[in-house]
Amino acid sequence: MKVGVITLFPELMDGALEHGVIGRARTKGQLELELSNPRDLTADKHRTVDDRPFGGGPGMVMTPAPLSAAIVSLKEAMPEAPVVYLSPQGRPFDQAMARAWQAHGSVILVAGRYEGIDERVIDRLVDEEVSLGDFVLSGGEFAALAIIDAVTRLEPGVLGDPLSAEEDSFGIEGLLDCPHYTRPEVYENQTVPAVLMSGDHKAIARWRRQQSLARTRDRRPELLEKADLTKEDKVFLTSLGPSDGN
Numbered sequence: 001m002k003v004g005v006i007t008l009f010p011e012l013m014d015g016a017l018e019h020g021v022i023g024r025a026r027t028k029g030q031l032e033l034e035l036s037n038p039r040d041l042t043a044d045k046h047r048t049v050d051d052r053p054f055g056g057g058p059g060m061v062m063t064p065a066p067l068s069a070a071i072v073s074l075k076e077a078m079p080e081a082p083v084v085y086l087s088p089q090g091r092p093f094d095q096a097m098a099r100a101w102q103a104h105g106s107v108i109l110v111a112g113r114y115e116g117i118d119e120r121v122i123d124r125l126v127d128e129e130v131s132l133g134d135f136v137l138s139g140g141e142f143a144a145l146a147i148i149d150a151v152t153r154l155e156p157g158v159l160g161d162p163l164s165a166e167e168d169s170f171g172i173e174g175l176l177d178c179p180h181y182t183r184p185e186v187y188e189n190q191t192v193p194a195v196l197m198s199g200d201h202k203a204i205a206r207w208r209r210q211q212s213l214a215r216t217r218d219r220r221p222e223l224l225e226k227a228d229l230t231k232e233d234k235v236f237l238t239s240l241g242p243s244d245g246n
């Protein structure tokens with residue numbers, strides 16, 4: 001997987017992607033990260049990357065020239081990669097998008113700062129505007145990091161057990177994950193569901209599936225509409241009483 005990121009804070013991106021699963025994927029060459037800083041592509045002495053907004057108003061806007069130069073430099077290195085701008089105005093990011101970008105093999109992410117970027121850069125160079133959710137961040141970097149993590153996990157060989165990428169929430173046809181337990185068997189007088197201690201793998205799989213179904217119905221019923229449920233799933237769901245919301 002090749003990921004390009006345009007950011008004014010390359011060290012922030014680098015540092016956050018040196019650890020754990022993602023750090024190992026970089027070491028193993030499963031994830032290639034290419035960063036481009038618009039400040040390095042400025043022409044003036046003060047290395048200016050922002051300016052006041054036309055029409056007035058608070059804050060600053062990222063100027064088009066250095067930002068465009070940074071995007072073009074990564075497009076040259078990754079000509080097939082879609083250019084994705086992270087912003088609250090974007091299409092909601094989801095697991096399907098992560099799978100699509102992993103399958104495509106490369107993506108260029110534009111992390112905005114200030115009040116945003118000059119619209120002419122979006123018109124000319126951005127293929128897609130994407131949002132992590134309805135909230136505001138100081139910059140697009142943390143949104144880019146979340147996307148890089150979600151996409152890299154799907155790269156074959158990155159996760160020890162390939163099934164766990166599938167078993168993540170939204171991996172099992174979009175159902176929420178079941179509860180997890182580990183040692184000690186009794187913790188603060190709380191025990192572990194007996195079925196998990198039974199060694200009956202069929203019963204354990206059924207319990208986990210039913211927990212996922214019940215949780216999804218209680219917390220995110222709209223996801224159930226999109227999930228492809230078996231007959232047994234549907235029988236179980238009808239057997240549940242009114243949702244307790246947890």
Ligand SMILES: CN1CCN(c2ccccc2CNc2ccc(C(N)=O)cn2)CC1
Pocket residue numbers: 086087088111112113114115116117130131132133134135136137138139140143
């Ligand atoms: C104070 N301003 C900071 C800059 N910001 C802004 C505006 C436009 C583009 C990028 C940003 C960077 N912020 C992001 C980015 C993504 C998300 C998301 N939901 O994916 C939330 N926030 C607007 C607000």
